[in-house]
Amino acid sequence: MIGLHEEPKPLIAILTSHDKYKRFQGNRKNFRDIAKMGKDLDIPVFVVTSRDLKLSGNKVLGYAFIQEKKLWEEQWFPLPNVIYNRIPQRKAEERPAVRRKIESCLAHPDIHLFNPFFFNKWELFAWLRKSHSTKSFVPATKRLTGYKALSAMIRNYPNLYLKPESGKAGKGIMRLKYVENESNPLQLTIQSPRKIMVVKSSSLSEIWKRIRNEIGMTNYIVQEGIELVSHNGRQFDLRVLVQKNGKGQWLVTGIGARQAGHRRITTHVPQGGSVEDPEELLALVFGRELTSGMMNRVKSNALLIARQIERGSGHMLGEMSMDLGVDMEGKIWFFEANAKPMKFDEPHIRKKSLERIFQYSQYLVKQSYNS
Ligand SMILES: Nc1ncnc2c1ncn2[C@@H]1O[C@H](COP(=O)(O)OP(=O)(O)O)[C@@H](O)[C@H]1O
Ligand SMILES: [Mg+2]
Known part of the structure; x- marks a missing residue:
């Protein structure tokens, strides 16, 4: 009792x-x-x-x-x-x-x-597009249903990312670029943890055959490629951990940066990426003065995104991590959110993230006790 x-x-x-x-x-x-x-x-x-x-x-x-x-x-x-x-x-x-x-x-x-439940990339984009406050973060995205979808996208965007709908850790991600004034302007980059391969061609149907070979029966999306900020020729993006606190409110627990390995098209550590300090990297690109404002913008936007994802999912969520990109104009882009965030390697984020799980749990049982 x-x-x-x-x-x-x-x-x-x-x-x-x-x-x-x-x-x-x-x-x-x-x-x-x-x-x-x-x-x-x-x-x-x-x-x-x-x-x-x-x-x-x-x-x-x-x-x-x-x-x-x-x-x-x-x-x-x-x-x-x-x-x-x-x-x-x-x-x-x-x-x-x-x-x-x-x-x-x-x-x-x-x-x-x-x-x-796990999130699905396609659903996440649909939820975020539904709200005025979040739709501008989503790069143009289509389901890769066939040759037609690809050809329509490459006409509008000279840089495309092809990704499995339920992928993780960069597995199966490809990039297709249209590079003007080259004899083989279509350049498809295929990466695996061990190697990176570039297929060049002037024919989209030839490239499509290659892509079809790679994707097999997996559902893919095709997405506008964002020119991410980079340092020393290696692009980087942000991993944001968002969790609920002891009052049931969403808060940003921490932000990490991941920088792509040499010539890599994603920033994952298993694909040669490295763990970096976000403020240091952003300061190198935008200067110290602009960096704190930018970090604050990342935080407030991450919270808008988390709330909209929770609304869209129709379920109670306690935490998520998200991959956000920043382009050269300082604009923030949403790539994906994870309902089962991986452990953050940064010790200060890690400790706080563990505490928050318990604080939120306390909130949950208190809630039902009071109601
Ligand atoms: N549209 C895009 N433009 C530029 N870079 C992208 C794009 N989509 C993904 N990336 C890069 O690839 C990484 C992995 O993409 P993501 O959608 O998170 O796939 P995964 O589920 O495999 O982690 C991102 O963190 C980013 O570095
Ligand atoms: Mg990811």
């Missing part, structure tokens, strides 16, 4: 997928950091798989991190009142049984599940 004056406490379950060999999937280092923070804040937290999360009983089988032994121990827990969805794979989350389980958590009166 909860006493009248006692505030309810969160019991947080990190939701992930079952794994035959490792017991559960997901980034263990991340889960361990969350468990440690829970210990520091005296808020219990455990890992549960979608398979073991059964709402019908009054206890669930989960894993607690035992610090002294440095391992995850199977234990029974009461039904959690907060569920932090960290299912790592889209495929797993899309399985009907898992979807049903998430839906029943969402409908459960005593459970707050946040970030129920």
Whole structure:
């Protein structure tokens, strides 16, 4: 029984997928950091798989991190009142049984599940285009339905990005440029973690054949390429972590910069990119004086974007990360948002991000207690 004056406490379950060999999937280092923070804040937290999360009983089988032994121990827990969805794979989350389980958590009166689903790039753009406050951040984008879609886009934009609709970490991204006054003006760049390849041609149908080969059955979008700011010939963009605080309001937890590797078309670290300080890089391009104003603009725009994404998704979201680009005019562009943000390597962002998960969880249980 909860006493009248006692505030309810969160019991947080990190939701992930079952794994035959490792017991559960997901980034263990991340889960361990969350468990440690829970210990520091005296808020219990455990890992549960979608398979073991059964709402019908009054206890669930989960894993607690035992610090002294440095391992995850199977234990029974009461039904959690907060569920932090960290299912790592889209495929797993899309399985009907898992979807049903998430839906029943969402409908459960005593459970707050946040970030129920992965985002899809195409949907994100549609949501942001719906609002006056956010539509200018979205580069022109079409579904890559065929040759016609590509040829219409390259006529309007001499620089295009082709991206899988549900991609991550730069996998499968290509760039198509039309370079005037060249005998082979169409230049297609294909990158993989190990190499980078440029195919040149004067024929769009030839290029299209090549693209079709690369994409196979995957759904792709084709997007206006943005001339990102660069330093030492390597372009960079921003990773913004946006989370809700203990009052349920969106705040920017931190901003990082990622700079592309030499000749690379994306800024991902696995594709040769590096982690940089955003203020330092922006100051090198725009000068110190303009930089703080620009950082503030990035923050306020990121909040507008987060609110609009949450509205569009129709679900309760507690955090997201987003990839924002800045062009030479200082204009801010939206590339994507992630419902399952990766760990930020920057220690000050990392610490704050862990704290916010607990602050928001506290807010969630307080909410239902007061209502
Ligand atoms: N339209 C674009 N113009 C310029 N650069 C882009 C564009 N789209 C993506 N990029 C670059 O590629 C990176 C990855 O794009 P993103 O859409 O986030 O794909 P992924 O899901 O693989 O991370 C971005 O962070 C940016 O550096
Ligand atoms: Mg990205």
